[in-house]
Amino acid sequence: MDIKHLLKACGMFKNDTEAESCLRLFDSLKYSVKKYHRGAIVMFRGDLYEHLFILAEGTLSAEMEDLKGRVLKVETLKAPDKIAPGILFAEDNHLPVTLKTVTETTILSLPKESVFAICRENRYFLLSLLRDAGNKIVFLAEKMRLIKFSSIREKIASYLLDQAERQGSNMVELKISKETMSELFGVARPSLSRVFSEMTDEGILRQEGRSVYILDRQELELLLEE
Amino acid sequence: MDIKHLLKACGMFKNDTEAESCLRLFDSLKYSVKKYHRGAIVMFRGDLYEHLFILAEGTLSAEMEDLKGRVLKVETLKAPDKIAPGILFAEDNHLPVTLKTVTETTILSLPKESVFAICRENRYFLLSLLRDAGNKIVFLAEKMRLIKFSSIREKIASYLLDQAERQGSNMVELKISKETMSELFGVARPSLSRVFSEMTDEGILRQEGRSVYILDRQELELLLEE
Numbered sequence: 001m002d003i004k005h006l007l008k009a010c011g012m013f014k015n016d017t018e019a020e021s022c023l024r025l026f027d028s029l030k031y032s033v034k035k036y037h038r039g040a041i042v043m044f045r046g047d048l049y050e051h052l053f054i055l056a057e058g059t060l061s062a063e064m065e066d067l068k069g070r071v072l073k074v075e076t077l078k079a080p081d082k083i084a085p086g087i088l089f090a091e092d093n094h095l096p097v098t099l100k101t102v103t104e105t106t107i108l109s110l111p112k113e114s115v116f117a118i119c120r121e122n123r124y125f126l127l128s129l130l131r132d133a134g135n136k137i138v139f140l141a142e143k144m145r146l147i148k149f150s151s152i153r154e155k156i157a158s159y160l161l162d163q164a165e166r167q168g169s170n171m172v173e174l175k176i177s178k179e180t181m182s183e184l185f186g187v188a189r190p191s192l193s194r195v196f197s198e199m200t201d202e203g204i205l206r207q208e209g210r211s212v213y214i215l216d217r218q219e220l221e222l223l224l225e226e
Numbered sequence: 227m228d229i230k231h232l233l234k235a236c237g238m239f240k241n242d243t244e245a246e247s248c249l250r251l252f253d254s255l256k257y258s259v260k261k262y263h264r265g266a267i268v269m270f271r272g273d274l275y276e277h278l279f280i281l282a283e284g285t286l287s288a289e290m291e292d293l294k295g296r297v298l299k300v301e302t303l304k305a306p307d308k309i310a311p312g313i314l315f316a317e318d319n320h321l322p323v324t325l326k327t328v329t330e331t332t333i334l335s336l337p338k339e340s341v342f343a344i345c346r347e348n349r350y351f352l353l354s355l356l357r358d359a360g361n362k363i364v365f366l367a368e369k370m371r372l373i374k375f376s377s378i379r380e381k382i383a384s385y386l387l388d389q390a391e392r393q394g395s396n397m398v399e400l401k402i403s404k405e406t407m408s409e410l411f412g413v414a415r416p417s418l419s420r421v422f423s424e425m426t427d428e429g430i431l432r433q434e435g436r437s438v439y440i441l442d443r444q445e446l447e448l449l450l451e452e
Contacts, residue, residue, distance in 0.1 A: 046391065046392060085360075086312075086359055086360040086363035086364070087363065087364065088356075089353070089356035089357045089359070089360040090357065090360030090363065091361055091364075091401065092392070092401060093360070094392050096367050096368075096371075116352065116353075119352060120345075120346055123342060123346075126342065126345060126346075126352075127342075130312075130314075130355070130359070131315045131317065133312055133315070133359035133360065133363065134311075134312040134313060134314065134315040134359065135316050135317055135318075136312075136363050137316065137359065137362050137363055137366065138312070138317075138322070140363065140366035140367060141322050142322075144366065144369065145322075165272065166318070166320050175318060
């Protein structure tokens, strides 16, 4: 992959004008590109995270071990995701997860200095960096809020009622994929789909694409009162 | 407060050279300054957060209500803290907490456009914005990790053992205050201090200022196995 295609794969610019200025910038910037085989460990939990990694190709799994040594998948990362942009700038910049490749992957690695230089030149990149960190905070805060609900049914009820309130409608536009939702709830993807189907069969919800209609609001509220 | 003192109070620059360039920038930037009495609501949970608020003077409490309508304090914010810098740039930028003043406060409010302009000119500000968002992610991820431990004693044990591993020493340098630690554990500050004292009396720990010595590692590990 030449540098132009690489930067495009990494979602580094919005349009052709920005592409040109971004390309010029990379002439004088430090960066490296590395390829990994499927199943490779890219970094271990606890490693210092000093360069911003951006996925140009492939899929990574972010994993943790619980107290008994069982591996828990925390997150799936796909090109052009940035890897842990928040951690890079945190005072305690140890990686909280182990990164393992799920497919062959190509990673662009940028030292902090390069990240700052790009932020000054490329407003789109700066915005995406701040947005990614912000989205992560919102995700974690919501995950924390939902953790007190033990069943998937309660988690779905609480998530949908909160979104309905925020969106001011009983028709909730899902802003995250079912995969991300299963990571938000800390449950397996098939289990989430099964409970969604059950709730649809019971006439509580109806789903059309990314829209979920709350048909029986009282039933959802009852779930949270128990 | 004139603008120079205000920007200084907001921690907007590192030294006098940066102060001058930052001051010049503010001649052409949009911003506003607002004062609040003690006990005032600055924003409600669910409000759209479109301007970056920076505390120039005073203290805020970030609060949430639980399902039964009880008020839970989530965080204390003190000048020169930025308020929810992550949320500002998140796709879902509804404030997850209600902001209430604890003392008289002065808040500098910057529209996103101004924040971007400052980021381009002032590297120190950009770094602090990214660092604040990163620190929040680390804080929330650690809070999530600790939530599975029910007692304060277990939380302390897990936190200290993890820090000891990260810092590669049985002498742990506390990187957060006891107040922040009580927010991390989701417990009252006096309860945290009491359990710390008990563990010191039992010869498990010794604390000197910000350093905590793990004297009985086995005892801490046992706590987490139960």
